[in-house]
Amino acid sequence: MPSPPPPVPAPRSLSVSSLIFKCADDEKKNFKDDIVTFNIGGHIYSTTCLTINDNVDSQSLLSLIISNRTTTQLDKNGHYFIDRDGTYFRYILNYFRDKKLLLPENFTELKQLCSEAKYYQIDRLVDEIENRLNTTNEHKKQLEIGLNFTLISSLSQGGKILTLIGPLKLISLFHIEPIGKKFLKIISSYTDPNNISCQCTFPVDDKLISCQPFDQLQRIVLAKQARKMGLAVSYCDDYFYIPIERQIMLRDELAQLLLNGCHGKLLHTNVTYEKKSNSDHDASYSLVENWFVPNISIAKCLETNGPINNNGNIYSSTSMTNGL
Incomplete structure (x- = not known):
């Protein structure tokens, strides 16, 4: 089985x-x-x-x-x-x-x-x-808080800047000599340079900014400080002269800097005509512009020792705005 x-x-x-x-x-x-x-x-x-x-x-x-x-x-x-x-x-x-x-x-x-x-x-x-x-x-x-100033430039001779009317702090837009930077620093330590209004004239040949505050007391105080530091002073009108490190830039150069690198705004523009004699050849035209530039852009100019580099070129808008 x-x-x-x-x-x-x-x-x-x-x-x-x-x-x-x-x-x-x-x-x-x-x-x-x-x-x-x-x-x-x-x-x-x-x-x-x-x-x-x-x-x-x-x-x-x-x-x-x-x-x-x-x-x-x-x-x-x-x-x-x-x-x-x-x-x-x-x-x-x-x-x-x-x-x-x-x-x-x-x-x-x-x-x-x-x-x-x-x-x-x-x-x-x-x-x-x-x-x-x-x-x-x-x-x-921050871009809405800043300085207003008037810029007068020639329409001939390559558009040279003739006059800048505004706060003393605006001088920092130019690459000034170390003695000039020290002067601004001392002034800023005991008063607000935004409140010191000046009329800065720009000689054609000299590397100088000629500044005359509107207020008589300001003129006396600033001229006295300038003398202490060895800066040139005009005794008759209490002008003081701040040296810069290059020739005064042209109007178009400064406008490019203000617009592209400093968030500046052109508020108003006008052309003035001045006839010096009966001849039309003696007439001159000036461009009068009202500008605004934010405080933070002025501060950036101070940090970078001015908007002009050692080669005499304006800093690019990138380098000017990275820190803003």
């Missing part, structure tokens, strides 16, 4: 708990790798669920949308449709990807971007944008 066949081992089975965990892990993995596409005001953006969930709170709008916990409408292609300005969402999505806010140079729509970040309930991004807004607003305020 044949022997019975050997027993067949029972198939190995998985417990209910292991099946639940395995399904949960697979679902979680697939969810992370899922690609989700948004139609935001007609702009189409695709990313992964992982990119969204790694950057937002579980109760924020985008998280609720991709987990199907909202009634967000789908477009005809099955994309989540959000009725917002899609041009700003690119910056939000890049913020998720790069973990930092990268914006184009001279970006001027921070308020609109902040509004979008608030809509999507991205608190960390809202805080960063608001910090930038506060910094930008403070910088704008």
Whole structure:
């Protein structure tokens, strides 16, 4: 009689708990790798669920949308449709990807971007944008505080500057000699040079700035200080002369510096005509301009020892504005 066949081992089975965990892990993995596409005001953006969930709170709008916990409408292609300005969402999505806010140079729509970040309930991004807004607003305020002055220049002879009428501090726009810088520093230590108004004349041949304050007491005090320091002084009218390190720049050079490097504004311009004799050849034309320049730009000139480098060239607008 044949022997019975050997027993067949029972198939190995998985417990209910292991099946639940395995399904949960697979679902979680697939969810992370899922690609989700948004139609935001007609702009189409695709990313992964992982990119969204790694950057937002579980109760924020985008998280609720991709987990199907909202009634967000789908477009005809099955994309989540959000009725917002899609041009700003690119910056939000890049913020998720790069973990930092990268914006184009001279970006001027921070308020609109902040509004979008608030809509999507991205608190960390809202805080960063608001910090930038506060910094930008403070910088704008600083650019509105400054000095007003009048610049008179010749329309002939290459447009030479003839006169600068304004606060003594404006002399720092020119690359003055060390003794002149020391003079301004001493004056600034006991009075505000913004309040010392001067009429500075520019000789054609001499490397000097001839300054005469309007107020008689100022003239006496400043001329006395200039004598102590060995600066040239005209005794008859209490003029004092501050030496500079190069020839006086032309009007166009100074205008370029003011506009491109100092956030300056040309407020008003006028042409004056002066006829010295009956001959038209003796007539002269002068350009009279009213300018404004912020205090922080003047301070930058002082930090860099003036806007003119050793080669006699005006510093580029980049080098002048980096510290502003």
